[in-house]
Amino acid sequence: MDESQLIAGIQEGDRKSFQILVEKYQGMVVNTCFSVVHNRADAEDISQDVFLEIYRNAASFRGESKISTWLYRIAMNRSLNFVRNKKRKGFFQTIEDTFKGGRNRNTEISENRSDQPDRNLTDQQRADLLHRAIDRLPEKQRTAFTLNKYEELPYLQIAEIMDISLASVETLIHRAKKNLQLQLYDCYQKKCV
Amino acid sequence: MKCKAKHIDLISYLDNELLGEKKSQLEKHLEECADCRGFLAFLKDEMKVIENEKNQELNPFYFTRLSAKIEQPIGFTPERSWIRLAQPAFFTLVLFLGIYGGIRVGSIVNTDRFAQPDSASIQLLNDFDSEPIESFLLSEL
Numbered sequence: 001m002d003e004s005q006l007i008a009g010i011q012e013g014d015r016k017s018f019q020i021l022v023e024k025y026q027g028m029v030v031n032t033c034f035s036v037v038h039n040r041a042d043a044e045d046i047s048q049d050v051f052l053e054i055y056r057n058a059a060s061f062r063g064e065s066k067i068s069t070w071l072y073r074i075a076m077n078r079s080l081n082f083v084r085n086k087k088r089k090g091f092f093q094t095i096e097d098t099f100k101g102g103r104n105r106n107t108e109i110s111e112n113r114s115d116q117p118d119r120n121l122t123d124q125q126r127a128d129l130l131h132r133a134i135d136r137l138p139e140k141q142r143t144a145f146t147l148n149k150y151e152e153l154p155y156l157q158i159a160e161i162m163d164i165s166l167a168s169v170e171t172l173i174h175r176a177k178k179n180l181q182l183q184l185y186d187c188y189q190k191k192c193v
Numbered sequence: 194m195k196c197k198a199k200h201i202d203l204i205s206y207l208d209n210e211l212l213g214e215k216k217s218q219l220e221k222h223l224e225e226c227a228d229c230r231g232f233l234a235f236l237k238d239e240m241k242v243i244e245n246e247k248n249q250e251l252n253p254f255y256f257t258r259l260s261a262k263i264e265q266p267i268g269f270t271p272e273r274s275w276i277r278l279a280q281p282a283f284f285t286l287v288l289f290l291g292i293y294g295g296i297r298v299g300s301i302v303n304t305d306r307f308a309q310p311d312s313a314s315i316q317l318l319n320d321f322d323s324e325p326i327e328s329f330l331l332s333e334l
Contacts, residue, residue, distance in 0.1 A: 015260075022256055030249050044252060048259050055263060127242045149243050177204040181236065185200055188235045 003067050010058040021067070022051055028068065028151070029075050035150035036079035036142075038131045046082055050074045065160060072151070072161045076143055083135070133183040137176050144169055145176035196222075196229055203233050207240055 009017025029050050034043035053074055054061075061070060134142060143162060147153045153161075155169045162169065202219050205211050211219060223230050252258075 019256055022259060026255055027248070027251055030251070031247065034246065034249050040249060043249065044255070048255075048262060051259055052262055123242075123245075126239060127246070130239050130242045150247060178201050181200050181204050184236060184239055185232060188232050 004063060007058060007061055007063065007067065010055060011061075018051075018055055021054070025068065025071055029071055032072060032075040032147075032151060033079045035146045036076065037082055038135075042082065043079075046078050047075065049078055053078075069157070069161050072147065072153075076147070076161070080139060080143070129184070129187055133180050133187075136183060137179055141172050141176035141179065144172035145180070148173055196226060200229070200232065203229070203236055204240075207233070207237060 006017050006021050010021065026047070029047040030043050033046040033050070034040060037043050037046065050071065054071070061067075134145070137145065140162070144158055147158045147161065148155070155166055155173070159166045159169045164172075202211055202215060206216065206219055223233065
């Protein structure tokens with residue numbers, strides 16, 4: 001089934017076409033969300049919202065771009081919105097977690113460690129350091145860098161997803177790398193890891 | 194200063210994006226500078242984090258969960274529905290408690306000591322009525 005047939009099937013409400021789409025792009029969408037939110041459970045939840053949006057708004061897809069471009073765009077927007085809302089909700093989130101007896105950052109870190117028992121403490125510290133450095137990048141730099149590094153997308157495709165020029169993508173990635181190395185050098189000098 | 198300028202190129206060097214003259218200049222600098230070599234190794238280890246995280250394990254029940262979400266009515270999130278009620282109720286309660294607390298604190302403060310002294314005590318201090326100024330002046334004369 002090619003892309004146009006898949007979309008046509010989803011537009012008609014064919015659940016099988018939707019399942020094929022999900023199985024084809026599940027990994028890509030989850031990875032993209034994870035590269036922004038750095039948490040597996042949240043990445044999975046957000047990726048499911050992405051597919052839900054595709055399912056409910058399939059009629060609005062005009063076929064001018066590839067399905068993958070559409071998916072990347074929705075995944076990045078939802079992930080960045082999630083991060084923004086999380087920052088804004090700081091205090092309320094603490095209350096919610098208290099009532100729900102639910103997840104907090106510390107338990108999630110320990111869950112991630114237990115999933116990868118061979119990953120020692122230094123590796124986790126390294127990962128946390130890099131995530132913090134990426135999180136501090138301006139949004140557009142972060143988007144371009146994440147798509148280039150985690151998804152290994154060419155600059156042209158990133159330009160299409162972000163709806164900017166190729167030159168802008170090059171500038172964003174160059175600045176992102178510069179900012180990252182400044183933050184990492186600061187940590188290197190202070191011997192953070 | 195020279196090292197700082199080289200640092201900018203290090204991530205690009207790791208990505209094999211540095212070519213020609215710039216690459217050879219950087220490699221020559223790395224042979225001479227232990228700090229930059231150390232930082233390069235540090236960056237290399239950091240970038241490995243991205244390599245390790247690139248392929249997340251897929252949940253085998255992913256589509257089952259997704260199908261369940263499709264069946265739910267739009268906008269319904271059972272986990273969050275009670276929170277939408279609890280949050281405004283909580284803040285209304287805090288507001289009323291604050292107003293009530295303020296009223297209680299205000300009523301506890303004793304305002305009696307700020308009350309005007311009664312006229313009898315003022316009368317003893319103020320002998321104007323009992324001894325008018327005219328009689329005083331006349332007596333002086």
